[in-house]
Amino acid sequence: xxxxxxxxxxxxxxxxxxxxxxxxxxxxxxxxxxxxxxxxxxxxxxxxxxxxxxxxxxxxxxxxxxxxxxxxxxxxxxxxxxxxxxxxxxxxxxxxxxxxxxxxxxxxxxxxxxxxxxxxxxxxxxxxxxxxxxxxxxxxxxxxxxxxxxxxxxxxxxxxxxxxxxxxxxxxxxxxxxxxxxxxxxxxxxxxxxxxxxxxxxxxxxxxxxxxxxxxxxxxxxxxxxxxxxxxxxxxxxxxxxxxxxxxxxxxxxxxxxxxxxxxxxxxxxxxxxxxxxxxxxxxxxxxxxxxxxxxxxxxxxxxxxxxxxxx
Numbered sequence: 001x002x003x004x005x006x007x008x009x010x011x012x013x014x015x016x017x018x019x020x021x022x023x024x025x026x027x028x029x030x031x032x033x034x035x036x037x038x039x040x041x042x043x044x045x046x047x048x049x050x051x052x053x054x055x056x057x058x059x060x061x062x063x064x065x066x067x068x069x070x071x072x073x074x075x076x077x078x079x080x081x082x083x084x085x086x087x088x089x090x091x092x093x094x095x096x097x098x099x100x101x102x103x104x105x106x107x108x109x110x111x112x113x114x115x116x117x118x119x120x121x122x123x124x125x126x127x128x129x130x131x132x133x134x135x136x137x138x139x140x141x142x143x144x145x146x147x148x149x150x151x152x153x154x155x156x157x158x159x160x161x162x163x164x165x166x167x168x169x170x171x172x173x174x175x176x177x178x179x180x181x182x183x184x185x186x187x188x189x190x191x192x193x194x195x196x197x198x199x200x201x202x203x204x205x206x207x208x209x210x211x212x213x214x215x216x217x218x219x220x221x222x223x224x225x226x227x228x229x230x231x232x233x234x235x236x237x238x239x240x241x242x243x244x245x246x247x248x249x250x251x252x253x254x255x256x257x258x259x260x261x262x263x264x265x266x267x268x269x270x271x272x273x274x275x276x277x278x279x280x281x282x283x284x285x286x287x288x289x290x291x292x293x294x295x296x297x298x299x300x301x302x303x304x305x306x307x308x309x310x311x312x
Contacts, residue, residue: 002049003158004252007215015249015279016225018025019197022309025122025189027030029121032067032068033065033067033068033204034063034068034071034072035063035064035065035067035108036063036064036071036072036074037061037062037063037064037133038061038062038064038074038075038076038079039059039061039062039076039187039243040059040060040061040062040076040079040081040099041058041059041062041076041083042056042057042058042059042060042082042097042115042153043080043081043082043083043288044056044082044083044084044085044117044135045082045083045084045085045086046084046085046086046231047085047086047088047119048085048088049122050121051085051088051090051119051120051121051122051224052117052120052121052122052156052158052200052201053085053117053119054118054120054158054160054161054201055113056083056115056116056118056119057112057116057146059081059114059188060081060105060110060111060112061110061111062079062081062099062110063107063110063111064079064101064105064106064108065087065106065107065108066103066105066106066130067104068080068102068106069304070105071105074102074105078101078102079101079102080099080100081097081098081099082097082098082100082111082193083097083098083115083117084096084098085117085119088117088164089119090119091118091119092116092117092118092122093115093116093117093118093119094114094115094116095114095117096113096114096143097110097112097113097114097115106170107197108144110195112147113129113212118157119125120159120160120161121158121159123137123157123158123159123162124142124151124154124155124156124157125155125162125165126152126154126155126210127153127155127168127264128151128152128154128168129148129151129152129153129154129168129170129187129208130148130168130169130170130209131146131148131170131172131173131212132166132169132170132171132172133146133171133172133173133174133179133212134160134171134173134174134175135173135174135175135176136174136175136231137174137175137176137177137178137214138176138177138178140171140216140217140258141178141179141214141215141216141217142176142214142215142216142217143174143181143212143213143214144212144213144214144215146172146210146211147210147211147214148170148208148209148210149208149209149211149214150205150208153168153187153203153204153208154187154203154204155201155202155203155204156201156202156204156282157200157201157202158200160189160200160310161200161201162194164191164193164197165189165190165191165197166190166191166192166194167188167189167190168189169187169188169189169190170185170186170187170188170210171185171186171188172210172212172287174212177214178214179210179214179216180212180213181211181212181214182209182211182212183209183210184207184208184209184210185207185208185209185210186206186207187203187206187207187208188202189203190284191233192225198222200220206244207241211241214311216252218253218254219253219254219255219258220250220251220252220253220258221250221251221258221261222248222249222250222251222256223248223251223261223262223263223264224247224263224264224266225244225246225247225248225249225263225265225266225284226244226246226263226264226265226266226300227244227265227266227269227282227286227290227300227302228265228266228267228268228269229242229269229271230268230269230270230271230272231270231271231272231273231274231294231304232271232272233271233272233273233275233304234273234274235274236307237274237275237304237305237306237307238304238305238307239302239304240303240304240305241301241303242299242300242301242303243297243301243303244266244299244300245298245299246295246298249264249284249293249294249295249298250293251264251291251292251293252289252291252292253288253290254267254290255289257287257288257291257293261287261306264284264285264286264293265284265285266282266283266284266285266298266300267282267283267284267285269300269302271302274302274304275304276304277298277300277301277303277304278300278301278304279299279300279301279302280299281297281298281299281300282298282310283296283297283298284296284297284298289296
């Protein structure tokens, strides 16, 4: 038996090699090797705190290779391309890009494999914030000068970039507003060419609170209405309660006039010889023709009660 296996060993080895070869061939045919090129954003690390990147390519192209079923599912988010800036100095630095790939794929090449990174010294400036408005408030209202809190911010960044700053502002959209506007808004920065340049700058703070007072073109106040009642009910009756609906009306006019008004009176309501409750709609007497009163009329409700009989 031992001799039989020894005599057939070579055939067995050849058969095994053929089987493995066939398996590899079938596997390769059904899941072949494939290449793929992806655009990967560049990241940086280990830059000294007193330095800042002034210029760097946004991304590089990475060519990878692997089995088709793996490569097809890989996106640029699965790959990292990092520039190590440890030891970088102010000025132009040429650095090799470090690429990290997911399992199952190999790196073919990167384009470019080295990048130029311009480093600048970090400086800071303090600038004032301006407030721009978009849209129109409701008719009959006016917006007063906006207030930004804080009114100034600190901007840190490369000196070469700080020198190009032209506008530092926020945008408040006040379309349709009839009440005062108050929002926390992000700060925007433009250079002398009108381009936004926030990407390489650090802002402290990055948002400011904007308050824009919005007032009516003429001031208004809610003022109480008091009924003007004349006379006395019939014998044996007295007034128990008087109610005005609405109790307050809105008065629009100049501040000088409004400041003198403690209340408004109705037209005269006569209650002589009244023996039952009275509900009457009456107008409001305007103390000045220049003011507007809304509503112009109120409903006055007068409730009576019988007096208790007096004993002799």
